[in-house]
């Protein structure tokens with residue numbers, strides 16, 4: 001059994017790691033879709049697909065389960081999105097998502113859609129972690145150590161702070 005889990009992973013945090021480990025117990029292989037792959041350098045989506053893939057691969061290295069990481073850009077065509085995803089990924093039997101639109105689109109196409117349990121959602125949230133980085137608040141305990149290393153390597157804290165400046169708006 002192979003399952004797809006799609007997210008933006010901006011950044012990959014401890015809630016994400018917990019659900020990926022749980023899904024790994026339920027299925028033989030996981031396909032991790034990196035959504036909005038074309039987006040980066042905005043306050044909502046600061047990290048590139050490549051940086052997010054680094055976060056995921058470095059974090060999952062110590063766990064022995066098989067997985068694929070596939071970047072998936074957005075297309076301005078919801079009715080085609082499931083076919084688009086299928087065209088990029090290995091075949092899968094079910095999908096895990098907390099996103100209502102993703103659920104709707106995959107259920108309409110006959111897929112079994114499961115909703116992962118949310119853990120410490122107040123803090124394990126990309127929005128909250130990006131807010132803390134911007135405001136110089138503690139955030140490193142909310143992500144795996146490998147993600148801290150990647151964000152340090154790319155100077156991600158300062159990128160987010162720069163992106164908040166008015167003259168970075170396009």
Ligand SMILES: Nc1ncnc2c1ncn2[C@@H]1O[C@H](COP(=O)(O)OP(=O)(O)OP(=O)(O)O)[C@@H](O)[C@H]1O
Nearest residue numbers: 007008009015097098117118119121124125126127
């Ligand atoms: N705290 C959490 N515990 C368990 N699962 C989570 C948690 N946060 C997100 N997820 C799951 O991870 C998937 C991908 O989430 P996503 O990348 O949008 O993270 P997010 O923290 O919700 O980000 P953002 O706040 O930037 O929207 C979602 O479908 C959701 O089910």
Ligand SMILES: NC(=O)c1ccc[n+]([C@@H]2O[C@H](COP(=O)(O)O)[C@@H](O)[C@H]2O)c1
Nearest residue numbers: 006007008035036074075077078081099
């Ligand atoms: N038409 C489309 O391109 C389309 C439709 C639904 C979801 N998505 C993407 O799927 C991902 C879902 O991830 P989240 O659950 O993290 O919101 C996002 O990157 C979102 O943009 C894209």
